[in-house]
Amino acid sequence: KDSTGIHVITCQAAIAWTANAPLSIEKIEVDPPKPGEVRIKIISSGICGTDKHILEGKDKVPLPAILGHEGAGIVESIGEGVTSVKPGNFLIIPQYSCLHPKGNFFIPPTGLMLDGTSRFTCRGRKIYHLYGTSTFTEYTVVHEIAVGKIDDGAPMDRVCIISCGVPTGFGAVFNTARVTPGSTCVVFGLGGIGSAVVMACKASGASRIIGVDINEEKFPWARDLGVTDCLNPQKLEKPVQEVVVEMTGNGVDFAFEAIGLIDTMVSQLEAQFGGWVLPVNMRYTLTS
Structure with missing residues (x-):
C-alpha cells in the first residue's frame, strides 16, 4: 500500500x-x-x-x-x-x-x-x-x-x-504521404498496418489502390476495404514493381511498404519511381 x-x-x-x-x-x-x-x-x-x-x-x-x-x-x-x-x-x-x-x-x-x-x-x-x-x-x-x-x-x-496498427497506417497516408484525390497507390503487405493504409488511401480519394501480398486469402478482405487490384509476387513472371509500373503507365503516385523487409522496400520504391534515381521532391513512405 x-x-x-x-x-x-x-x-x-x-x-x-x-x-x-x-x-x-x-x-x-x-x-x-x-x-x-x-x-x-x-x-x-x-x-x-x-x-x-x-x-x-x-x-x-x-x-x-x-x-x-x-x-x-x-x-x-x-x-x-x-x-x-x-x-x-x-x-x-x-x-x-x-x-x-x-x-x-x-x-x-x-x-x-x-x-x-x-x-x-x-x-x-x-x-x-x-x-x-x-x-x-x-x-x-x-x-x-x-x-x-x-x-x-x-x-x-x-x-x-x-x-498502434491503425494510426501507423493512417498517419503514413494522411500526415506523411498526404495522398491526394484521384491518385494511384500501391500497398506492399495487406496485414493490419497495410489494411489501415488501404482504408486511409480510399478515404483520401485515391482512384486506384494496388495491393501486394503473397497470401491470397487476404485479397477478398482487401478488396472490401478499397483495393482495386491484387497482385501475388510469387505468381508473376517478372518483378512485381515492373508489373505495377506497366499497370500504371509510369509508376504509382504513392507507394507504401508495410512488411519491413529490404527487398519489399526496394520494390516499393521502384514501383513508384520506375527504377529511376529518387527525385527529392517525390513522396514515399515506409510504414514498418
Whole structure:
C-alpha cells in the first residue's frame, strides 16, 4: 500500500525473459501508480510485429520485459495529480504519449517509466516495461499522457489495435504521404498496418489502390476495404514493381511498404519511381 492507500496488485503476465524463447506466464506484482500515472486492468491486447521481432532478437529492448503495446482496458486506480481520467474509465493505450506538452512523444525503449523505475516485479526481480505500455499482463501502469479515453461501449477486442496498427497506417497516408484525390497507390503487405493504409488511401480519394501480398486469402478482405487490384509476387513472371509500373503507365503516385523487409522496400520504391534515381521532391513512405 502506498501513501494514497492503493495496494500492490498480484496478477498474471506473459514475460519475455530472453530473446528466441517462448513467453512465460508468471505471477507478478504491479506497484501502485505514482504521480501522473494510471494503473489499468487490461481487457484486450493486440499482437504487433514489433513484439514478434523482439522475441526473435531482431529489435533490442531490455529484458526480461512484459511486451505488448496495443492495449485496451479500464482504469483501476490513478496517481496523484491525474485529472483526465478516473477509475472505471475505458481507455486505449498507445505507445506514443500524445498528450505530452512537447508534442507526440515516443517513450524511449529504456524499459523504465519516465522516472527511471519499473512498476513490475516477478520472483523478487524487477521486470522491464515496453515503450511505457506493457499490455501482455492483467494489470499495467502507464503515464497519464499516454492514454486515450474511449466510449464505455467500445468493443475492447477491436479498439485495442487503434493503439498502434491503425494510426501507423493512417498517419503514413494522411500526415506523411498526404495522398491526394484521384491518385494511384500501391500497398506492399495487406496485414493490419497495410489494411489501415488501404482504408486511409480510399478515404483520401485515391482512384486506384494496388495491393501486394503473397497470401491470397487476404485479397477478398482487401478488396472490401478499397483495393482495386491484387497482385501475388510469387505468381508473376517478372518483378512485381515492373508489373505495377506497366499497370500504371509510369509508376504509382504513392507507394507504401508495410512488411519491413529490404527487398519489399526496394520494390516499393521502384514501383513508384520506375527504377529511376529518387527525385527529392517525390513522396514515399515506409510504414514498418
